[in-house]
Amino acid sequence: MATEIGLTKQQILQTVSGYRQRSGGRSDALEKMFERDKDDLRDLGVPIETIGDSADPNDLREARYRIPKAEYDLPPDISFTPAEVAILVLAGSVWSEGSLSKDATTGLRKIRALGIEVDEPIIGFAPRMTVREPSFAPLRDAIEACRVVTFDYLKPGEEKPRRRTVRPLALVDYEGRWHVSAHDVDADGERMFLLTRIVGDVVATRDRFDPELREGAGERAMQGLRDVASRNRALLEITPGSEAALRLARRGEPAAQGIRVPFVDLHIFADELASYGPEARVVEPDALREAVVARLRAARDAHGEAAA
Numbered sequence: 001m002a003t004e005i006g007l008t009k010q011q012i013l014q015t016v017s018g019y020r021q022r023s024g025g026r027s028d029a030l031e032k033m034f035e036r037d038k039d040d041l042r043d044l045g046v047p048i049e050t051i052g053d054s055a056d057p058n059d060l061r062e063a064r065y066r067i068p069k070a071e072y073d074l075p076p077d078i079s080f081t082p083a084e085v086a087i088l089v090l091a092g093s094v095w096s097e098g099s100l101s102k103d104a105t106t107g108l109r110k111i112r113a114l115g116i117e118v119d120e121p122i123i124g125f126a127p128r129m130t131v132r133e134p135s136f137a138p139l140r141d142a143i144e145a146c147r148v149v150t151f152d153y154l155k156p157g158e159e160k161p162r163r164r165t166v167r168p169l170a171l172v173d174y175e176g177r178w179h180v181s182a183h184d185v186d187a188d189g190e191r192m193f194l195l196t197r198i199v200g201d202v203v204a205t206r207d208r209f210d211p212e213l214r215e216g217a218g219e220r221a222m223q224g225l226r227d228v229a230s231r232n233r234a235l236l237e238i239t240p241g242s243e244a245a246l247r248l249a250r251r252g253e254p255a256a257q258g259i260r261v262p263f264v265d266l267h268i269f270a271d272e273l274a275s276y277g278p279e280a281r282v283v284e285p286d287a288l289r290e291a292v293v294a295r296l297r298a299a300r301d302a303h304g305e306a307a308a
Contacts, residue, residue, distance in 0.1 A: 006051050006064030009034060038065075133195040136171065138202040139180050143168045143214065148185065148207040152199040156267040161199040166191070167209040169217035174225045174264065175251070181221035183213065192221060194265065229262035234269070235283040236261055244279035257283060270295060 013019050013030055038048055051064045080088070135151065142149045149168055152161035166182035169190075173179075178195040237258040238244045252261035263269040270291035273280050277296075282289035 001067045001069050003066060006049070006066030008062060008064055012065065133178055133198070135180075135195050135198040135202045136178060138204065139168050139195075140171060142202070142204050143171065145204070146208050146211050146214070147204045148209060149202050149204050151202045153193060154197050154199050164193070165205075166193070167213060169214045170221050172218055172221045172225070174222065177268065179221065179225070181217050181224075183209075190217075190220070192224065194268070225264055228264050232263050232266070233260045234263055234285065234288050235259075236273070237281045237283060238276075239279045242276070242279040244273075244276035248280065263288075266291060274299070 007015075013034065019030055019033060041048055046067060049066050049068050051066065139149065141147075146167075148165060150163060150165045153164045154161040165185040166180075167185065168180050168182045170181045171178060172181060180193050180195060182191055182193060183189070184191040235255060235258060236248060236252070238248055248261055249259060252259040266288055270288060273282060273288075273292045274295035282292050
């Protein structure tokens with residue numbers, strides 16, 4: 001970035017620390033390291049320009065390499081205050097490595113390269129977000145590339161998963177669970193899929209879709225989840241000072257008998273409530289209470305069989 005005319009491969013190999021020390025001076029090893037490092041930089045979002053002989057651009061024997069500063073810098077009409085840079089860096093640090101998309105990683109690197117002195121007070125606060133679902137990364141990549149994907153999806157009550165072919169539009173996190181909002185090709189409509197119910201691999205096909213389909217998909221998905229939660233409200237009795245009280249009270253509102261807590265998925269909410277054992281009791285709806293009781297009985301029976 002410090003040179004307008006670029007550097008030759010030989011200049012880079014001679015001046016960049018580590019090449020000859022790691023390769024033992026062997027030319028074939030140096031070549032492999034050089035090509036690998038170029039690919040790594042490009043994957044990180046750093047553009048590398050190859051400048052060939054002006055008389056014969058295809059002759060790369062004396063090619064020069066450079067990072068065009070104009071392409072690596074942020075656009076001139078974008079600027080950030082120190083406080084804004086601090087917030088953006090903090091937001092980027094929340095994600096575990098591998099969860100952040102390539103575009104987001106590139107943008108964060110450009111922001112860090114601005115050299116702006118950031119505001120210090122919030123830097124000590126850095127929550128971590130880790131995505132456990134293996135389907136997250138391939139879905140994220142498919143959304144960015146506008147590729148149709150297929151996966152097997154197992155709904156509650158079904159014995160076998162069904163193959164779904166969808167256009168993935170947005171990944172949204174609602175109450176600590178990841179969903180993908182997608183256009184179901186077979187059903188010809190937008191659907192929401194819970195990542196924990198995706199069985200096996202997400203396979204990207206060669207078919208692509210219009211990027212405009214992604215516009216507003218995340219906002220529509222979140223609003224749809226909120227609407228579902230507003231229609232599904234459970235009346236619960238919880239033990240004061242318990243873990244159930246700590247986790248559920250902040251999501252609900254006081255009622256004459258306990259608290260009312262909105263929920264999106266009856267089966268997932270039943271799993272959570274059963275995990276609290278005697279700390280939480282479902283008053284209504286009946287379907288949720290029956291689902292929790294069924295899980296507690298199954299746990300009791302499993303322990304009884306193990307003891308026997």
